[in-house]
Amino acid sequence: MLNFKKAIKERLTKLNLPAAREAEILEELLLHVEDRYQELTTSGLNQKEAARAAVAEVCEGNILIRQLERTERRGVEPIVLGEKKARNFLMDIGPDVRFALRGMRRNPTFSLVAVLTIAVGIGANVLIFSLVERILLSSLPYPESYRLVRLIQAYPENGLATWGLSHATFARLRDGNQSFESFAAYMNAGAVMTGSEKPEYLQTARVTADFFKVFGVNPILGRTFAPDEEKAGKNVVVLSYGLWQRRFGSDSQIVGRWLTIADVPTQVIGVMPASFRFPSPTTEMWLPITLDPQAMHPFMLTGVGRLKLNVSPASATADTTRVLFNAATETPEIISRKAPPPAGAGLKTIVTPMKEYIVGKIERPLLVLQIAVGFVLLIACANVANLLLSRATKRTQEISVRLALGAAPSRIIRQLLTESLLLATFGAALGVTVAWCSLRTVTRLFGQGIPRIDEARITGNVLLATLAATVFTGLLFGSIPALRTYALGLKSGLNDAQRSIAGFANRRLNSSLVVVQLALSLVLLIGASLMLKSFKRLMAINPGFETENVLTMIVPVSPNKGKETVALQFYEKLLENLKSVPGIRNAAITSTVPFSGFVNSDSHFVEGHEPKGEEAPQAHMTVVSPGYFKSMGISLLEGRDFQDSDRDGAPLVALVDETIAHQYFPNGDAIGKRIRTGDPEWYTIIGIVSPVKDQNLAEEFDPHIYFSYQQIGFAYGPGRDQRRMYLVVNTDNPSGIVPSIRERIRMVDQNVPMYAVNTMTEVINKKLESQRLINFLLTSFSVIALLLAAIGTYGVMSLFVSSRASEFAIRGALGATPGSLLNSVLKQGLWLAGLGTLLGLAGSWALTRAIATQLFGVSTTDATIFTGTAILLIIVTVIASYSPARRAARTDPAVVLRNS
C-alpha cells in the first residue's frame, strides 16, 4: 500500500517551508487523505485503488504545490481555484484588450469623444515635434556638421554693425588663421542661362575653390572646383541636383557639356547630391569666384569654415580677429580706412556655428509652440480624465460585482488602465494621421520663410516620441479615474448618504481638472493674443510705400551683351514700351526693392558736414529710373523727381529721403546742396522723398540716397554676373498684367527672362512667413484649447446637475423658482471660471516673458489682453454652463422624486 505521508511530504519539501509550518500542513493534508481513503474503501473500492485515488486528489499534477507556493510565500497573491493552465501578465493582455474593446463598442459616443480629444492633443504634438525634430534637433546634412561655422566681420565704429568680407580680407583670413581645417567664401548671385531652351534666370552662388571641401560633400557626378579655377577664372560650373533633374532630365552624360551662362560658354564639371543645399535651398548652380587678393572692396563675401578638431567657435573668433587686426594695422585700406585701427577698436570677426546661423531665429518660436501643444495635450487629458471619472460613478456596480466575485484589485485596475491606454492608442493613431496631413499643408503654406521646414517628416524618432507620449497620456488621464473607479467599487453596498459623499469627492476632482483646463487655455489665449497684437502692430506700420498695387520682378540683362550702355538702353526701351500697356499706371526700374533682402550700403558725405574723424556714415544706395517714386507710392516731399534728361553728361543729381534731409538740413534747405558717396564726385540734391523701411518693419528708418540709373548704371547692383534691375509696375491688376509685361520684354529682347514676380505685399509677407506660421499655429492651438476647456466645463456642469437632480427637485418642491436654480448652477460655473482665470492669469504673468523677444510694441503683461481674454474665458464658461443650468431650472420635482 502507498505510504501517504511519504507521498505528500515529497511534494511539500519542494516548497522549502519552515519545518513547523511544513509539519502542520503535512498533518492536515494527511488527515484529509486518510479520511478520503476510508471513505473510498467503505464505498467498495479495493484498498489499492482507494489509496491511489485519495493521494491523487491531493498530489496529482502541480496544483497543490503551485497554490501553496503563492499562499505561503507571497501571502497576498490571490488564489485561483481549480485552474488548469498558467496565466501571466502577457497572457492577460489579450482578454483585457478584448474586454476594453467590447466596452468601447458599448459606449460609442463616449469612446468617440475621448478618441477625438486625444487625437487633437497628440496630433498637435506630433505636428510640432516633427518640425522641432528636423529643424532644431537633427544635425545639418554634412559630415561632422557641428564643426561648420560662418564668418563675417564687424567694425561698429565704421557705421555698420556687420560687414561681409572683401577678397583681400578673405585671402588674409584664409592664409593667416590657425583654427580652420579648411576655409572658403561665397556670395549669392544670379545668372541668365540661354541656349537651346528659353532663357532662364537662375540663382547661383559664386564660391572659392575650397567651398565644397569645407562642407565635406562630394559630387554625385564629376568633380568640384580645383584650386587653379578660382585664380584663373575658368568658366566651369557645378550643378545642383534639382537643376540637373529639371533642366537636363538627370542626364548621366552631363559632365563635360557646355552651357551658356551669362553669355559665356561654361563647362559642367559636376553635379551635387540633392542634400547639398547651401547657401540656399534655391541655389541652382555654383560658379568659381575669380579671387583677387588685392581687392579691398566691396564687402560682398561670406566666409564658411570647418573648424579643426577641438577648436571652439570662440577660440576661432579670437584667432581670426587677431589676423584681421594685424591685416588692418598693416593695410588700413582693407577696412576702408586710411589709418590703422586704434588699440581697443571694436574691429572683430563674428564666427557663428552654421546650424545656429541657419535655424537660430526659429528656435525660440518653435519651442514656444512645443510648450503650447504640450498645454493642449494636458487639457485634452484633463477632458478625457473627466469623462472617465463621470463614467466611474456609472461603473460602480460593475466593479463591485467583479470584486465580490473574486477579481483581484490589481486585475481590475489593470483592466481600467488597459481601457485608457487603448483610448490613447486609437487617439494617437488618428492624431498621427491628422498630423501627417497637416504637416503637408503647413510646409506648403509656409515653406519659404522657415529654414529646413521642407525637410520635416514624421520620422521614426517622431513616432517613438509619439509612442512615449501615448503611454504617458494614457496613464495620465487613466490612472486617477481608474483608482477612483476602483475605490467607488469597493464601497458598493454603501447607503445613499455614503454614496453622495463619494460623489462629492469625485466632483471635487472633476472641478479641479476643469479649473486646470481653464487656466491652461487662458495662458494659451493670452500668449496667442500677444503674438497677434504684436503682429497687427507690425503690419500696421507704414513701410513708406504702397504694397497692394505694386508688382515687382527681376529683369536681368546678360553682362556681356555689349557695353553697360547697351543694357541701359534695353531698360529705357522697355519702359517706353510699357507706357502703352493698358492697366499700367506707372512703371520704373530700380536696383533693388524694399524687403528683397538685397541692400547696398555705402558711406556718404554731405558738403559742409564732413565728419571730423574717421567715421564714414552709411546710407542705403538705390539706383532708379524716373517714375520710381510714383510707381512705389513713395511721396515726393520737395523738389523734383528724376527726368529722362538726368543722364550721362548732364549734371549729376540725387534725391535723398527725409531722414537725411532732417539730419543735415533741419532748416529745410536741402535742395541744391551737394552730397557724395565714397567716390569723389558730388551730386546735387534735387528732391526729398518720404522715408521707407526696407529690411525690418520693426526698426527705425534707415537713411536712403537715390541716383539716376542713366548716370550711375549698375554701380550698386549685385555684382559681375548680375547686370540686372527690378521692374516695378503700379497697376490695379497685378496678376492679370504679367502676360502683357512678358510680351513687351520679349518684344525688346527675346533673350531676357523675367524672374521673381511678386507684389510688394508678397515680398513683405515672405519676410514675415515664420511669424505668420507661429501666429497661425498658436492661434489655432489656443482656440482648440478653449473649445476643449468649454467642452470639459459643459461635461462637468452636466454631471453636477444630473447628480444633484433630487436636490433641485426638493428645492423646487419647496418653492425655489427656476431662476434661482439657474443662478445657483451658473454660480457654480462662475466659481470654476474665476479660479481658472486667476490661476491662468498668474501662469501667464510668469510664462509670457518667454515670448518677450518675439513681441513688437506689446508688453508681455498687456492689460487689455489680460483683461479681454479673462472676460472671454468667463463668458465661454458661462455659456458652457448655461444649458446644464437650464436643465436644473426645469427640473420637475414630481418626475425626479418619483424616479429616485
Add this chain to the structure above:
Amino acid sequence: MNEQELKRGSTEMLILALVEDRPRHGYEIAKLIESRSEGVLQFHAASLYPLLYRMEKRGLIRGRWVEKAGQRRRRYYKLTAAGQKILAEQRRTWADFFVALNRVAGISNA
C-alpha cells in the same frame, strides 16, 4: 467577468457560509460542499487547503487545532467578524446578481 473570477469568488462564499454556524475542518467542508450541492460542486483537496490558508491570512476565517477525546487532533476553521461582513456583502451581491440574471434570462424558476 471571466469564469475564473466567478469560481474563485463563489468558492470563497461557500466556505464562509459553511463555517458560519460552527467551526469545521477541511475534510468536512469538502464533503459538505459536495453533499449540499448534491454532487454538482466538487472540490479537490489540492485547491481547498491553499484556499483555506489564504482566507485565513486575509482574516476571513481562523483555524485552530482541536483535540477531542479518542480522536486525532484536527484543524477547525471558524468564521471571523471580517469574514462575517464579507459573507453578508457577497450574499447580497449574489442575490442581486441572480435577480438580475433571472430578470434578463429567466434562470430561476422561482
